Amino acid sequence: MPNEAPHSDLSVARQAFRDELVVADLLIPMGIDGLYGRSGTFEAIVDDVDALVRRTGYRVHGEEPMVRRFPPVYPREAFERTDYIASFPNLTGAVSTFTGGDKQHRALLADRDAGLPWDGHLAAAGTMLVSAACHPVYATLPGILPDNGVLLDIYGYCFRHEPAVDPARMQAFRMHEYVFAGDAQRAQEHRDAWVGHGLAVLAHLGLSAAAMPANDPFFGRVGKMLATNQRADELKTELVVRLYGDLDDGTALVSANCHRDHFGETFGLRTADGAVAHSACVGFGMERIALALLRTHGTDPACWPADVRAALHR
Amino acid sequence: MPNEAPHSDLSVARQAFRDELVVADLLIPMGIDGLYGRSGTFEAIVDDVDALVRRTGYRVHGEEPMVRRFPPVYPREAFERTDYIASFPNLTGAVSTFTGGDKQHRALLADRDAGLPWDGHLAAAGTMLVSAACHPVYATLPGILPDNGVLLDIYGYCFRHEPAVDPARMQAFRMHEYVFAGDAQRAQEHRDAWVGHGLAVLAHLGLSAAAMPANDPFFGRVGKMLATNQRADELKTELVVRLYGDLDDGTALVSANCHRDHFGETFGLRTADGAVAHSACVGFGMERIALALLRTHGTDPACWPADVRAALHR
Numbered sequence: 001m002p003n004e005a006p007h008s009d010l011s012v013a014r015q016a017f018r019d020e021l022v023v024a025d026l027l028i029p030m031g032i033d034g035l036y037g038r039s040g041t042f043e044a045i046v047d048d049v050d051a052l053v054r055r056t057g058y059r060v061h062g063e064e065p066m067v068r069r070f071p072p073v074y075p076r077e078a079f080e081r082t083d084y085i086a087s088f089p090n091l092t093g094a095v096s097t098f099t100g101g102d103k104q105h106r107a108l109l110a111d112r113d114a115g116l117p118w119d120g121h122l123a124a125a126g127t128m129l130v131s132a133a134c135h136p137v138y139a140t141l142p143g144i145l146p147d148n149g150v151l152l153d154i155y156g157y158c159f160r161h162e163p164a165v166d167p168a169r170m171q172a173f174r175m176h177e178y179v180f181a182g183d184a185q186r187a188q189e190h191r192d193a194w195v196g197h198g199l200a201v202l203a204h205l206g207l208s209a210a211a212m213p214a215n216d217p218f219f220g221r222v223g224k225m226l227a228t229n230q231r232a233d234e235l236k237t238e239l240v241v242r243l244y245g246d247l248d249d250g251t252a253l254v255s256a257n258c259h260r261d262h263f264g265e266t267f268g269l270r271t272a273d274g275a276v277a278h279s280a281c282v283g284f285g286m287e288r289i290a291l292a293l294l295r296t297h298g299t300d301p302a303c304w305p306a307d308v309r310a311a312l313h314r
Numbered sequence: 315m316p317n318e319a320p321h322s323d324l325s326v327a328r329q330a331f332r333d334e335l336v337v338a339d340l341l342i343p344m345g346i347d348g349l350y351g352r353s354g355t356f357e358a359i360v361d362d363v364d365a366l367v368r369r370t371g372y373r374v375h376g377e378e379p380m381v382r383r384f385p386p387v388y389p390r391e392a393f394e395r396t397d398y399i400a401s402f403p404n405l406t407g408a409v410s411t412f413t414g415g416d417k418q419h420r421a422l423l424a425d426r427d428a429g430l431p432w433d434g435h436l437a438a439a440g441t442m443l444v445s446a447a448c449h450p451v452y453a454t455l456p457g458i459l460p461d462n463g464v465l466l467d468i469y470g471y472c473f474r475h476e477p478a479v480d481p482a483r484m485q486a487f488r489m490h491e492y493v494f495a496g497d498a499q500r501a502q503e504h505r506d507a508w509v510g511h512g513l514a515v516l517a518h519l520g521l522s523a524a525a526m527p528a529n530d531p532f533f534g535r536v537g538k539m540l541a542t543n544q545r546a547d548e549l550k551t552e553l554v555v556r557l558y559g560d561l562d563d564g565t566a567l568v569s570a571n572c573h574r575d576h577f578g579e580t581f582g583l584r585t586a587d588g589a590v591a592h593s594a595c596v597g598f599g600m601e602r603i604a605l606a607l608l609r610t611h612g613t614d615p616a617c618w619p620a621d622v623r624a625a626l627h628r
Contacts, residue, residue, distance in 0.1 A: 028382065028454050031389045032440055037454055040381030040467075067354030068342065071486030072386040072471055073407070073443070075346045085426065089412035089419055093387070094436055095443065096410060097475040098403035102534045105403055112399065119438050122408055124431065125475050126346055127485070129387070129409065140342050140351055153354075157386050157471065161411040161439050171441070172385030220416045 010247040014166040017243070017295060021167055024299040033163035034171035045290040045301060046174065048312040049205070050155070053176050053284050056201050057153060060193070065153035065178060070136040072129060072157040072172075078139040079128040081266040087218050087226065091160040093129030096122035129159035133175040134281050138267040141181060147272045149182015167291055168243060168251045174286040180279060181264065183271050187278035191237070191258040194282035198239050198254040201284070204311040206304075207241050207292050209253065214238040235260065241292045253289050256282045324561040328480040331557070331609060335481055338613040347477035348485035359604040359615060360488065362626040363519070364469070367490050367598050370515050371467060374507070379467035379492060384450040386443060386471040386486075392453040393442040395580040401532050401540065405474040407443030410436035443473035447489040448595050452581040455495060461586045463496015481605055482557060482565045488600040494593060495578065497585050501592035505551070505572040508596035512553050512568040515598070518625040520618075521555050521606050523567065528552040549574065555606045567603050570596045 005011065021027040028037030038046070057065060073095055079085070085092055098108065098121060108121035130136060133156045141150060155176040162169060180190035195211050202209040214236045215227035230236055238252035257280060263269065264277035271277050297304040301314070319325065335341040342351030352360070371379060387409055393399070399406055412422065412435060422435035444450060447470045455464060469490040476483060494504035509525050516523040528550045529541035544550055552566035571594060577583065578591035585591050611618040615628070 030384070030450060031391060031453060035385060035387065035389060035441070037450065038383040043381065043383050067357065069352040069357050070344070071349060071484075073349065073473060073486050075344055075349065077345060085412075085432070086423060089422065092411050092436075093409045093439060093441075094411070094433060095407045095473075095475075096433065097406050097408070098399075105534055108403065109400060117438065118399070119408060119410065122406075124433050125407060126477075127349070127407075136344060136351065139345060159387060159409075161409075163440075170385075172387050220419055 010244060011165065013244045013247055014164075017291075018165060018167045020299060021291075021294065026294065026299060027167060033165055034169060036167070036170065041301065042290060045293060045312075046286045048314065049284075049289050049293070050176055050286060051313065052201060052204065052311060054153075056197055057178055060197055061151055061178070065151040067153045068137055068140070070130060070133070070154070070156050072159065073127040074130050074136040075139070076124070076126055076128050078136060078267075081139065082131075082135050082263070083266060084131055084135070087216070087223060088131065088160075089219055091131060091162060091217075093131075093159045093161060095125040095127045095129065097125040099123045130156060131158055131160060133158055133177045133283065134179045137179065138181070138263045138269065138279075141267070141269055143268055144270050144272060145182055145277055149180055149186055149271065149277070152177075152179040152181075154179060168288050170287055173288070176284045176286060177281050179281040181269060181277050182279075183275065184260075184278040187260075187280040188258055191256050191280040191282070194256045195237050195239070198256060198282055198284070202239060202241070202253060202289070202292075204308075205289070205293060206308045206311075207253070207289075207296055209239045209241050210250070212238050212240050212250075212252075214252065214255070241296075243292060243295045251288060251292070252285070253292055254282065254284050256280075324558060325479065327558045327561055328478075332479060332481045334613060335605075335608065340608065340613060341481060347479055348483060350481070350484065355615065356604060359607060359626075360600045362628065363598075363603050363607070364490055364600060365627065366515060366518065366625060368467075370511055371492055374511055375465055375492065379465040381467045382451055382454070384444060384447070384468070384470050386473065387441040388444050388450040389453070390438070390440050390442050392450060392581075395453065396445075396449050396577070397580060398445055398449070401530070401537060402445065402474075403533055405445060405476060405531075407445075407473045407475060409439040409441045409443065411439040413437045444470060445472060445474060447472055447491045447597065448493045451493065452495070452577045452583065452593075455581070455583055457582050458584055458586060459496055459591055463494055463500055463585065463591070466491070466493040466495075468493060482602050484601055487602070490598045490600060491595050493595040495583060495591050496593075497589065498574075498592040501574075501594040502572055505570050505594040505596070508570045509551050509553070512570060512596055512598070516553060516555070516567060516603070516606075518622075519603070519607060520622045520625075521567070521603075521610055523553045523555050524564070526552050526554050526564075526566075528566065528569070555610075557606060557609045565602060565606070566599070567606055568596065568598050570594075 239254035240250035269277035554564035583591035
């Protein structure tokens with residue numbers, strides 16, 4: 001997350017865009033940065049963009065992808081295997097709950113009544129918030145993958161704890177992914193091909209996107225090295241649109257990633273011939289694409305250019 | 315949640331239903347009770363049921379309801395006002411994250427490497443999982459409501475920590491609500507009218523439902539009194555279908571509730587003439603309705619009765 005001074009041009013531009021979205025009743029403030037209610041108009045944009053993404057998925061993959069929809073929480077055991085807590089602890093959402101009896105509950109309420117924190121009375125609930133839509137799927141795959149690997153169509157809510165004024169950096173947002181797991185070559189091809197398909201989707205929407213080598217925001221000093229390696233090995237490509245002109249480096253609307261054997265190794269996935277499976281995914285950031293449309297074409301979708309409305313079947 | 319012996323007839327029936335759903339690739343086990351991936355077939359049922367609910371909402375309310383969609387987490391300050399932690403602490407999901415630096419992160423990872431719990435290294439993230447779809451909306455309403463009150467159409471994921479074998483008791487599930495906030499009489503009427511509309515929806519789906527006075531599963535000894543009062547005052551009506559014959563009292567697919575002035579009081583909502591606002595809601599449990607269809611008409615939706623398929627526009 002880029003740090004900026006609270007009164008910088010960038011900060012002012014982000015705040016102004018957020019205000020505009022709120023005034024137009026597209027996003028509804030919930031009292032803390034990065035969380036919003038969505039109006040019917042905003043949701044209809046997300047749904048129409050999603051239909052375009054699905055039509056593209058069908059054109060590319062036909063009926064092959066298995067559809068998987070996961071809830072916003074998943075088991076801690078699967079989370080542990082992603083190693084996310086090592087790389088992105090600051091974005092993580094762990095779930096806790098109350099497991100005591102009447103007496104312990106009275107103690108919790110007494111602290112609460114006294115204005116004290118009461119989280120110390122809770123215990124781990126065995127679940128974590130989903131950080132990337134595909135994370136829950138790997139633990140559900142068979143240890144030996146089918147001959148041609150497996151293609152997955154996954155859509156769900158993600159959580160990342162990074163409160164920000166920028167409406168394009170939400171704490172909770174939806175990601176639609178096409179994931180491949182199988183042999184190394186097809187994983188690489190999946191990633192590479194979806195850079196092009198993703199650019200085509202954004203072009204249909206009248207969004208001027210550029211494919212950029214990128215890295216995840218790995219945490220801390222060790223993370224700096226991981227980020228450098230990820231970028232050097234060209235494992236992550238982001239499709240970036242400039243929502244704020246030259247004030248920043250742009251906003252990633254789509255991300256295409258090769259995981260190499262990371263998930264294959266940690267989730268014990270092998271190809272039919274016994275090799276550790278490779279995987280790759282493309283993720284469409286649904287709220288970000290909707291926001292880029294609103295930023296580029298205006299906050300009234302009825303006034304968007306005819307070809308953009310046609311691409312959305314409006 | 316009814317306690318039952320692990321080998322009781324009820325427990326066996328629930329386990330068998332869950333196994334049947336898994337074998338039919340409708341639900342995908344995620345390794346812990348109450349969390350499932352959904353297949354494309356299952357999601358299509360949920361979407362078609364939801365379209366029927368929305369058509370019913372349109373027939374009853376026309377264009378009046380404001381559409382609001384919230385993410386699965388919401389601010390702790392709004393959660394505190396619901397008083398949920400006092401009444402349902404055991405169902406709650408609090409979110410925590412890591413806020414330290416490199417050194418604290420190394421300490422977390424050292425505990426993790428040693429197989430120790432690492433939640434103690436986390437801090438409250440300022441958010442809670444949403445327990446009922448309407449909970450996030452009250453804090454977004456104006457303190458003085460419009461003359462005729464406000465009608466809301468809300469759909470979202472809910473979390474309740476109650477792991478169970480019964481597939482109809484999920485930890486994460488979706489609820490579609492129509493909520494009214496305004497004067498006391500219209501709130502009561504909203505609740506009462508939706509008992510009938512809800513029964514009509516379920517009848518269209520070929521589900522034999524009964525309207526039953528009910529109470530929430532309030533926690534602990536004090537909770538027993540709250541539950542008794544709620545039932546005696548007929549504040550909660552559930553539309554119940556017997557998924558397991560006579561083995562239990564049935565499963566609530568829809569719940570219609572009058573909150574009286576509870577949310578008006580705690581969220582500071584007043585009617586145009588200055589009275590504390592009353593509120594009421596009807597909530598359709600989307601996964602439960604889909605499961606009732608699968609239980610009643612079979613696990614292959616292509617073979618459902620013609621009138622049920624027609625009601626779903628299939």
